Amino acid sequence: MATVLSVSGSPSATSRTARLLRRLDARLTAQGHDVIPLDVRTVPAAALLGADVEHPAIVEVGELFARAEGVVVGTPVYKAAYSGLLKSLLDLLPQYALAGKTVLPLATGGTTAHVLAIDYALRPVLTSMGAAHVVQGWFTLDKDITVGEDGALTVALHAAEALEQVVDRFSATLDRTALLAAAG
Numbered sequence: 001m002a003t004v005l006s007v008s009g010s011p012s013a014t015s016r017t018a019r020l021l022r023r024l025d026a027r028l029t030a031q032g033h034d035v036i037p038l039d040v041r042t043v044p045a046a047a048l049l050g051a052d053v054e055h056p057a058i059v060e061v062g063e064l065f066a067r068a069e070g071v072v073v074g075t076p077v078y079k080a081a082y083s084g085l086l087k088s089l090l091d092l093l094p095q096y097a098l099a100g101k102t103v104l105p106l107a108t109g110g111t112t113a114h115v116l117a118i119d120y121a122l123r124p125v126l127t128s129m130g131a132a133h134v135v136q137g138w139f140t141l142d143k144d145i146t147v148g149e150d151g152a153l154t155v156a157l158h159a160a161e162a163l164e165q166v167v168d169r170f171s172a173t174l175d176r177t178a179l180l181a182a183a184g
Contacts, residue, residue, distance in 0.1 A: 001032035002102075002174040005068035008039045009075035009086025015041075016145040017108045019153045021074040024106075024167050028072075031171045036064055040089045048088040058092055065093060070102045070174045073126065077109035077139075081121040090125060099130035102177055104170040105137035106163075108145065115139040135173055138166040 006025045008018040018039055025035040038061065040048075047055035065071065075082040105122045107114070118137040126134050140163065144156035155163065 001034065002069040002178055003034045003036065003067055004028055004070040004072060004174070005064050006035055006037045006072040007074065007086070007089075008037070008041075009073065009083040009089070010039075011041050011083060011085045012076075013041065014147070015076070016142060016147060016153075017074050017076045017106075019147060020108065020140065020145055020155065020163075021072065021106070023153055023155070024072065024163065027164065027167050028171060031168075033070070033171065033174065036068065038064060040085050043089065048085070048092065051092060053092050061089065062093060062097065065097045068101060069177065070104070070170065071098060071131075072104045072106065072170070073122065074106040074108070075122065077107050077114040077117045080114055080117055082107065082117060082125075087125075090129070093129065095128075096130035098126060098132075100132045101130075102133045102135060102170065102173050103131040104135050104166065106166075107137065107139045108142055109139065110142045112139075112141065133173060133177075135170050136166065138163055 006021050008021050010017040028035050043057050047058050075086050103126050105118050107118050123134055140159050144159035146154045
């Protein structure tokens, strides 16, 4: 099975986006994939904002991207675009950091008016970074994601089912890619 890097571009420590990604990580792990979670907010701000590509944390993140066969990129949508935190990280990676990789873009936001942020803001960047295949992404409304006082995540049934289908298609694409690589 594939190694998957699961990247949360949310700057919030209590992020619904990050919690949702960790839930999807569990599904991918159950399907046999090795999932590595990465919360970009844990990367030193000085390295990100100072564009310090030689900082050990940035080098380590670059190595995580290089090691992965698949990448899940999750972000909250702010002002019709993916987060600035995610943009800061993507800008520091090598131009073709996603070369040969299968990528699943996911976004969360407060209104369906932001659904196009995946296809018009995030997808072009992922493609320009050499992604071999950017699978159909998914946008989940904030109102469909709730976090209880105990920290438990609840996703509205219709949203949970849609996310599971998207993740399953991503997983199947990773499996097919691995089979083709083994045969070729």
